[in-house]
Amino acid sequence: MRVIGFLLQKEFLQIFRNKGMLPIIFIMPFIQLVILSNAATFDVRNVPFNLQDLDRTSLSERLSEQFTGSGYFQLTGESSTSPQALDVLVGRNADLVLVIPEGFEKELMRGGSAQVQLIINAEDGFSAGVIQGYTNDIITAFNRDLIPQLPGSAVGAPRQTISVRSSAWYNPELVYIDYMVPGILVVLVTLVGLFLSGMNVVREKEIGTIDQINVTPMKRYQFITGKLLPFWIIGLGELTLGLIIARFAFHVPMLGSYWLIYLVAGIYMLVVLGMGLLISTLTESQQQAMFIAWFFMVIFTLMSGLFTAIESMPHWAQNMTMANPVRHFVDIMRRVMLKGSGIREIATPLAILTADAGLMLTLAVNRYRKVSD
Amino acid sequence: MSEPVIHTEQLTRKFGEFTAVDAISFSVGEGEVFGFLGANGAGKTTAMKMLTGLLLPTSGKAAVAGFDVFTETESIKKNIGYMSQRFSLYDDLTARENIRFFGGIYGLSSASIQEKSKALLSSLDLLPVADSRLSDLPLGWKQKLAFSVALLHEPKIVFLDEPTGGVDPMTRRRFWDMIYEAADRGVTVFVTTHYMDEAEYCDRVSIMVNGRIAALDTPTAMKDSFGVTTMDELFIRLVRPGAGEGI
Ligand SMILES: Nc1ncnc2c1ncn2[C@@H]1O[C@H](COP(=O)(O)OP(=O)(O)O)[C@@H](O)[C@H]1O
Numbered sequence: 001m002r003v004i005g006f007l008l009q010k011e012f013l014q015i016f017r018n019k020g021m022l023p024i025i026f027i028m029p030f031i032q033l034v035i036l037s038n039a040a041t042f043d044v045r046n047v048p049f050n051l052q053d054l055d056r057t058s059l060s061e062r063l064s065e066q067f068t069g070s071g072y073f074q075l076t077g078e079s080s081t082s083p084q085a086l087d088v089l090v091g092r093n094a095d096l097v098l099v100i101p102e103g104f105e106k107e108l109m110r111g112g113s114a115q116v117q118l119i120i121n122a123e124d125g126f127s128a129g130v131i132q133g134y135t136n137d138i139i140t141a142f143n144r145d146l147i148p149q150l151p152g153s154a155v156g157a158p159r160q161t162i163s164v165r166s167s168a169w170y171n172p173e174l175v176y177i178d179y180m181v182p183g184i185l186v187v188l189v190t191l192v193g194l195f196l197s198g199m200n201v202v203r204e205k206e207i208g209t210i211d212q213i214n215v216t217p218m219k220r221y222q223f224i225t226g227k228l229l230p231f232w233i234i235g236l237g238e239l240t241l242g243l244i245i246a247r248f249a250f251h252v253p254m255l256g257s258y259w260l261i262y263l264v265a266g267i268y269m270l271v272v273l274g275m276g277l278l279i280s281t282l283t284e285s286q287q288q289a290m291f292i293a294w295f296f297m298v299i300f301t302l303m304s305g306l307f308t309a310i311e312s313m314p315h316w317a318q319n320m321t322m323a324n325p326v327r328h329f330v331d332i333m334r335r336v337m338l339k340g341s342g343i344r345e346i347a348t349p350l351a352i353l354t355a356d357a358g359l360m361l362t363l364a365v366n367r368y369r370k371v372s373d
Numbered sequence: 374m375s376e377p378v379i380h381t382e383q384l385t386r387k388f389g390e391f392t393a394v395d396a397i398s399f400s401v402g403e404g405e406v407f408g409f410l411g412a413n414g415a416g417k418t419t420a421m422k423m424l425t426g427l428l429l430p431t432s433g434k435a436a437v438a439g440f441d442v443f444t445e446t447e448s449i450k451k452n453i454g455y456m457s458q459r460f461s462l463y464d465d466l467t468a469r470e471n472i473r474f475f476g477g478i479y480g481l482s483s484a485s486i487q488e489k490s491k492a493l494l495s496s497l498d499l500l501p502v503a504d505s506r507l508s509d510l511p512l513g514w515k516q517k518l519a520f521s522v523a524l525l526h527e528p529k530i531v532f533l534d535e536p537t538g539g540v541d542p543m544t545r546r547r548f549w550d551m552i553y554e555a556a557d558r559g560v561t562v563f564v565t566t567h568y569m570d571e572a573e574y575c576d577r578v579s580i581m582v583n584g585r586i587a588a589l590d591t592p593t594a595m596k597d598s599f600g601v602t603t604m605d606e607l608f609i610r611l612v613r614p615g616a617g618e619g620i
């Protein structure tokens with residue numbers, strides 16, 4: 001234990017003395033969160049929008065006014081049939097078509113619920129998600145205004161009056177920022193953990209101090225613990241910083257338990273750090289380590305469901321994402337933060353992460369040799 | 374010679390097809406200052422890494438402090454100090470922090486670290502700069518500190534890989550004084566160098582050429598048997614047999 005203590009002390013001294021490292025650890029979270037979440041509000045202004053109102057009633061008109069008046073959408077034309085709407089989409093004259101079916105008002109007044117159809121140009125899945133988020137926002141607001149006016153609606157009347165078929169089952173408002181921030185937090189701790197640990201041991205190889213360590217009677221587990229623990233602590237600190245920003249700057253809800261988030265994050269960090277350490281033991285220079293870490297980082301992020309929904313990937317790619325720890329942690333973060341899931345609901349991805357952690361640490365410890373051969 | 378603390382027989386290390394250390398056999402006695410000489414690339418570092426338990430030999434036999442280099446490397450590590458060819462302390466830590474760290478991982482008590490740190494810093498005249506980062510200190514000072522740190526846990530044998538490389542002659546003299554002080558306390562010193570004049574300071578020297586030991590004796594006996602007056606001359610003879618007369 002004492003030996004690990006001395007190692008920890010030395011690592012922390014070195015980390016906090018490295019002028020290049022501090023900005024990465026403490027400023028990156030802000031920049032990344034701010035840029036990525038603001039990119040969303042920029043993109044969504046004045047989306048060309050086509051209206052197909054087959055109902056032509058005062059209620060359908062009110063709904064379409066909500067769209068045109070929102071500031072997000074600009075009416076560029078109207079259509080009356082599906083083929084027409086399709087032409088408009090293909091010709092890029094609109095990125096969103098709102099179809100209000102015939103009998104919309106009647107159904108709403110009689111049954112208390114009705115459906116509208118939204119056709120979104122999803123060529124760019126990223127903006128499509130944003131567009132969908134805002135249309136859902138508008139419809140939710142419309143529902144809210146509408147409920148008291150509906151006949152026979154007392155307290156406890158169905159809340160979701162107009163429903164959209166493609167609505168996601170969690171984060172029902174699909175507020176873009178709420179949806180993105182938990183995922184970005186995951187990328188953040190992954191980036192910091194993977195790069196810091198990936199660079200660390202190989203750096204000692206580069207300077208030559210690793211021989212000086214390997215010639216001491218230090219045990220392998222002591223070395224590995226001393227090398228990983230600092231970054232584990234920093235990773236969780238980073239997550240804390242991110243959660244604070246998410247809560248107070250972005251007002252992302254936290255419906256689940258912070259304890260659960262930290263439990264999962266603690267396990268997840270072991271996966272990331274084990275991997276970083278493995279990279280470190282397999283490479284000879286920091287550059288090499290950086291390349292490999294970057295390679296995995298890009299693949300993991302692209303295949304995490306953060307920017308592209310897993311469901312919209314080809315089948316083989318969907319299967320591949322099962323091996324991606326980032327995917328599971330993004331999934332867990334969204335479920336716990338936005339849906340309030342408990343440990344039971346996230347048991348499967350959590351079990352996968354735990355197995356990953358065991359695998360990575362075993363590999364890393366086995367690859368690290370005090371005697372080279 | 375007293376009981377050998379380092380003993381090798383036909384110790385060999387290959388990297389693929391290339392033989393870096395080729396069947397070397399020698400013994401080093403307790404308290405001896407043993408010089409391991411050779412040009413760059415002769416195989417000195419490779420041999421030393423095998424003896425310190427950092428690199429597994431390909432074949433042959435060797436024991437250090439009575440422990441086998443194939444199977445008992447962790448026991449060897451408890452008994453030796455090592456100063457690697459590349460700078461062996463942390464440049465971004467201060468002298469005091471380096472002493473504390475290495476003392477700590479060798480299992481010294483806090484009181485003992487405190488005490489040794491103070492004694493060491495004052496004997497090296499490092500007290501005024503004890504809290505500046507090593508990167509701000511001249512190389513000679515850092516090497517002297519590295520040597521002292523390698524002795525911190527009072528090992529029986531200390532391995533020094535080119536400790537005086539790139540250091541000015543004055544500091545080199547002072548460094549050798551420190552080596553003698555350690556040897557007087559009974560520490561066995563195994564030191565590599567490519568400065569031939571330093572060979573004169575050793576009790577015995579071996580000269581390595583292309584992975585083999587080309588000569589091994591006391592400096593005086595070695596010069597006599599080759600009929601030369603300086604180690605430099607001797608070295609040229611060994612590396613290029615037949616040369617020497619023309620120079
Ligand atoms: N890990 C290695 N892989 C391949 N060749 C090596 C390795 N280490 C050393 N060598 C080679 O072995 C030879 C001896 O190197 P070294 O022991 O460092 O010599 P010295 O310390 O005497 O300068 C050199 O030719 C060097 O290139």
Ligand SMILES: [Mg+2]
Nearest residue numbers: 417418419458
């Ligand atoms: Mg060398």
